[in-house]
Every structure is written in structure tokens, then in C-alpha cells.
Amino acid sequence: xxxxxxxxxxxxxxxxxxxxxxxxxxxxxxxxxxxxxxxxxxxxxxxxxxxxxxxxxxxxxxxxxxxxxxxxxxxxxxxxxxxxxxxxxxxxxxxxxxxxxxxxxxxxxxxxxxxxxxxxxxxxxxxxxxxxxxxxxxxxxxxxxxxxxxxxxxxxxxxxxxxxxxxxxxxxxxxxxxxxxxxxxxxxxxxxxxxxxxxxxxxxxxxxxxxxxxxxxxxxxxxxxxxxxxxxxxxxxxxxxxxxxxxxxxxxxxxxxxxxxxxxxxxxxxxxxxxxxxxxxxxxxxxxxxxxxxxxxxxxxxxxxxxxxxxxxxxxxxxxxxxxxxxxxxxxxxxxxxxxxxxxxxxxxxxxxxxxxxxxxxxxxxxxxxxxxxxxxxxx
Numbered sequence: 001x002x003x004x005x006x007x008x009x010x011x012x013x014x015x016x017x018x019x020x021x022x023x024x025x026x027x028x029x030x031x032x033x034x035x036x037x038x039x040x041x042x043x044x045x046x047x048x049x050x051x052x053x054x055x056x057x058x059x060x061x062x063x064x065x066x067x068x069x070x071x072x073x074x075x076x077x078x079x080x081x082x083x084x085x086x087x088x089x090x091x092x093x094x095x096x097x098x099x100x101x102x103x104x105x106x107x108x109x110x111x112x113x114x115x116x117x118x119x120x121x122x123x124x125x126x127x128x129x130x131x132x133x134x135x136x137x138x139x140x141x142x143x144x145x146x147x148x149x150x151x152x153x154x155x156x157x158x159x160x161x162x163x164x165x166x167x168x169x170x171x172x173x174x175x176x177x178x179x180x181x182x183x184x185x186x187x188x189x190x191x192x193x194x195x196x197x198x199x200x201x202x203x204x205x206x207x208x209x210x211x212x213x214x215x216x217x218x219x220x221x222x223x224x225x226x227x228x229x230x231x232x233x234x235x236x237x238x239x240x241x242x243x244x245x246x247x248x249x250x251x252x253x254x255x256x257x258x259x260x261x262x263x264x265x266x267x268x269x270x271x272x273x274x275x276x277x278x279x280x281x282x283x284x285x286x287x288x289x290x291x292x293x294x295x296x297x298x299x300x301x302x303x304x305x306x307x308x309x310x311x312x313x314x315x316x317x318x319x320x321x322x323x324x325x326x327x328x329x330x331x332x333x334x335x336x337x338x339x340x341x342x343x344x345x346x347x348x349x350x351x352x353x354x355x356x357x358x359x360x361x362x363x364x365x366x367x368x369x370x371x372x373x374x375x376x377x378x379x380x
Contacts, residue, residue, distance in 0.1 A: 004206045004207070004208060004253075006208050006253050008143050008166075009166055010142060010167045010168065010169065010170050011025070011168065011169040011170070012172070012245070013169065013170070013171045013172070014170075014171075014173075014238075014242065014245060015173070015174075016173065016174060016175050016234065017173065017175065018171050018172065018173045019050065019053060019133070019171055019175075019176065021171065022050065022054060022091075022131070022133070022171060023053055023054045025131060025169045026054055026057075026058070026089050026091060027089070030057065030059040031058060031059060031087075031088035031089045031129075032058065032059050032062075032085060032087045033058045033059075033060065033062070033087065033088070033089045033090075033091060034061075034064055034082050034087045034089070034090050034105070035047065035050065035061060035062070035063045035064065035090075035091045035093060036064050036066065036078055036092050036093065036098065036102035036105055037063060037064065037065050037094060037098070038065075038067075038068055038070075038094025038095055038098040038135060039065045039067055039068070040068060041093065041094055041095075041135040041136075042063075042065055044179040044180075045179070046093065046135050046179075047093060049176070050091070050093055050176075051063065054091075058089075060085070062087070064077075064081055066094075066101060068094075068095060068097060068098065068273075069097060069150060070097060070098055070101045071101075071150040071151065071152040071155070072149060072150065072152045072153075073152040074101055075104050075105060075108075075149055076108075078102075078105035079108045079109050082105055082109035083109050087109065087128060088128065088129065089129045089130075089131060090102055090105055090106035090128055090129070090131070091130075091131045091132075091133060092130065092133065092142070092167075093133045094134075094135050095134070095135060096138040096140075096141070096188070096191075096274065097149075097150065097274070099132055099138070099140065099141060099142060100141050100148060101149055102130070103132070103141060103165065103167065104149055106128045106129065106165075107128075107130070107160070109128040110126060110128060130165075130167050131167060131168055131170075131171065132169070132170045132171070133173075133176075134170075134172060134241075135176055135177070135180065136180050136184055136185065137174075137189055137240045137243070137244040138188050138191070138192075138244055139247055139248050139251065140167075140170055140172075140245065141248075142166060142167030142170050143167060143170060143248055143252055144248065144251060144252045145161060145162060145163045145164075145165055145166060146160065146161040146162075147160050147165075148160070150268075154268070155267075155268045155269075156268045156353055157264045157268065157274075159358075172241045174234055174235075174237040174238035175234060177234075178232075178234065182227075184275075185227065185237065185240065186224065186227070187273070187276050187279050187333075188244065189223075189224050189240050189244065190220075190278065190282065190328070191244075191263070191275040191278040192216060192247040193216070193220050193221065193279075193324070194259035194260070194278040194279060194281075194282045195247045195251050195256060195259065195260060195278070196212075196213040196214075196220070196246070196250050197213070197217070197282065197285070197300065198251070198254075198256050198257025198258065198259050198260055198363075199212075199213045199247070199251050199253070199254035199256070200213035200214065200217075200296060200299075200300065201257065201289055201292075201296050202254045202255045202362045202363065202364070203361075203362045203363070203364060204254045204255040204362045205253075205254045205255075206254065208253050209249075209250045209254035212246050212247075212249045212250035212253065213246075213250040214299055214303045215246050216246035216247040216250055217303040218303040218305075219243035219246060220240060220244070221303070221304050221305065221327060222239075222305065223240050224240070225330060227240065228330055228331050228332075254362075255359050256359050257285075257360070258285045258288065258289070258354075258360065258363050258372075258375075259278050259281060259282055259285045260278065261355070261357040261359070261360055262277060262281045262285065262350070262354050262372060263275075263278035264277075264353065264354065264357065265349075265351065265352075265353040265354030265372070266281070266337075266342065266346070266350045266354075266376075268349070268350065269347070269349035269350040269353065270346045270350070271341075272342060279328070279333065280334070280335060280336075280337060280340070280379060281375065281376075281379055283325050283328075284375045284379045286317075286321045286324065287321055288367070288371070288375055289363070289364055289365050290314070290317050290318075292364040293364045294313045297313070298313060298316045298317070301316045301320035301323065304320055304323040304324070304327075306320065336379065336380065337376065337379050337380045338380055342380070344380070347373065347376035351369050351372045351376060352369055
């Protein structure tokens with residue numbers, strides 16, 4: 001058996017009212033804080049609610065609002081703010097893309113501080129702490145030593161990797177999702193299923209990541225079905241938060257894959273969010289990998305609640321794919337890319353962008369530009 005390394009240094013706090021612990025985590029010694037917040041969640045009052053929790057504990061609080069599709073320009077403006085204010089802590093509040101930018105702001109804002117060691121030498125160190133607060137159930141890059149940020153020049157999500165870059169704390173409180181639109185919750189949860197599928201069939205998968213992937217798929221699929229019937233149920237939203245957290249941990253232990261690459265490609269070539277792209281493309285990515293990872297589809301079908309006794313491996317694989325399609329139909333999610341105003345020209349660009357992600361080397365079936373274009377065309 002190959003060796004497995006699995007260490008998540010992030011302090012993960014999850015549950016209703018878990019945000020009440022933010023002040024003691026972020027500001028135990030009157031730290032200076034920069035809050036990097038997604039504008040659309042500021043409009044729902046989430047930003048002010050979180051700010052009130054640390055007022056009186058923080059020495060100073062700067063709110064830096066950025067759009068949902070924040071890019072490297074927003075990142076480096078944020079670095080300038082963090083450095084000029086000599087901040088101690090960056091708190092990211094928002095969705096997946098904004099949290100990725102917030103994490104990088106903390107990563108790039110290391111301060112040069114003069115100190116004297118025991119020998120009288122001057123040393124320069126000050127790491128800016130990062131705390132992640134998702135405003136919606138998302139794949140959380142804060143616990144993963146790599147993240148993807150939109151490049152201002154070409155709109156492509158590009159990797160920023162640093163083994164020492166991670167959130168000191170991840171606080172997941174389902175109560176702050178009360179005003180989040182239902183479709184946003186659905187698409188972000190479908191993205192969690194997509195990433196779990198990628199991690200499960202990856203060549204980098206292992207028994208730990210496999211367990212996390214399957215449990216994430218089970219949690220997310222079961223609770224998505226319930227959410228359609230009870231959209232205001234906070235307990236269900238909390239379960240979805242657990243599901244996307246499990247998906248994040250699965251990706252940490254394994255790797256993103258073809259679903260992620262396709263979603264990033266679509267996001268770069270159109271106004272479609274990564275969450276929408278990964279959900280819509282998932283059944284087609286599953287079909288593409290059916291013969292390359294057929295045995296694993298049996299466990300996926302079971303995680304989706306399907307009965308697989310007395311059927312063949314291929315039949316179970318097809319059942320898993322159809323289960324995802326039925327779930328999307330039950331949630332009233334359009335299943336064709338054209339319904340999201342994506343055309344042939346866009347998928348041409350998306351295919352090229354998606355094919356360039358290094359993590360595709362871990363996919364069980366090789367996928368270059370032409371294969372990815374075929375997947376997009378089938379979904380169009």
C-alpha cells in the first residue's frame with residue numbers, strides 16, 4: 001500500500017451560531033482586521049452582522065468589498081490595503097471565488113517587521129493570519145494549500161500554491177445562509193458533488209479521500225432532495241454545509257478533476273459561474289469516465305441512494321448517472337448549456353482553457369482539448 005499523507009492544520013468550527021466564536025479566534029489581543037467581503041452578501045446584511053461580532057475586540061476593522069468574479073486586480077488592491085494598514089488578520093466572507101482572493105491577500109501580505117533575536121540579529125517576519133467564513137455552502141479552498149484566482153488579463157482561473165498557505169480557522173455557520181437565494185444553494189451543493197466525484201475517481205485517491213468523497217455525495221444528494229421540499233429548513237442547510245466541507249477535504253486528500261477543469265473553462269469563456277458549470281457538466285463527465293472507472297460507479301450509485309444488487313457494473317454506472325439527472329430535474333435545474341446562453345464559440349475557448357489544467361493528469365481517462373470539446377458539445 002502506498003503511503004498516505006493527510007494533515008489539515010485548519011481549525012474547523014461548524015454548526016449553528018458557530019460565528020459567536022469569531023471574536024476569540026480573530027481578535028484575542030486587539031488585532032487589526034481586514035474583512036474581504038463579497039458585495040452581494042454585504043447587501044443582505046451578512047458583512048455588518050459579522051463586523052458587529054468583532055467590534056470592541058479588534059483594534060481596527062477595514063471592510064474591503066469585492067465582486068463575485070473578483071480577479072487578480074482586486075487581489076493586489078487588497079494586498080496594498082492589508083500592508084498599508086499593517087493588518088494582523090484577514091477574514092474572508094463570501095462565496096468560493098471571493099474566499100480564494102481573500103486567502104491570497106493574506107498569503108501575499110506578509111509584513112517585514114524588525115525584531116531582535118537572542119544574538120542581537122534583526123529578523124523580518126510577520127505572517128498575516130487568515131480566517132474563512134463562507135456565506136454559502138461552497139468548496140473551501142482555505143483548507144487546501146492551493147487555490148485558483150481569476151487572472152485579470154484573460155479571465156482564466158490560475159493556481160496559487162503554497163504549502164504554508166491555509167486558513168487558521170474555517171467557521172461554517174448555516175444561519176448566515178438564510179437570505180441566500182435557493183438556486184445559489186443548489187448549484188454550490190451540486191458543485192460539491194462534482195468535486196467529490198472528481199476526487200473519488202482520481203488516480204490520487206486513497207481510502208481516506210474515498211470515504212470523504214462518498215460521504216459527501218451521500219450528504220449532498222439526500223439533503224438537496226429535502227431542500228427542494230423545505231427550502232427554509234436551516235438544519236438541511238447545515239447538512240449541506242457538512243457535505244461541501246467533506247467534499248473540500250476529499251479534494252485536499254486527492255485532486256480536482258475533469259468536472260472542475262470544465263467548470264473553470266466555462267467560467268473563463270462566459271458569465272457562467274463555476275458552480276453552475278460544474279453541476280450542469282457533471283452527468284457528461286460521468287459518462288466520459290464510465291468505462292475508465294466503472295467499478296467505482298457502484299459505490300457512487302449506492303451513495304446516491306440507488307439499489308445495485310443483482311445488476312452489472314455497467315448497469316450500476318448508468319444508474320448513477322441517471323440518478324444525478326433525476327436529481328437535477330427534481331430541483332428544476334436546466335441541464336443544457338444553451339439554456340445558460342453558452343454557444344459554440346464559448347465552448348471552443350472553454351475546451352482549450354480546461355485542457356491546460358495540470359490536475360487533469362490524475363484523471364482515470366486522458367482528456368485533451370478535443371475530448372473536452374466533445375463533452376461540452378454533448379451538453380450544449
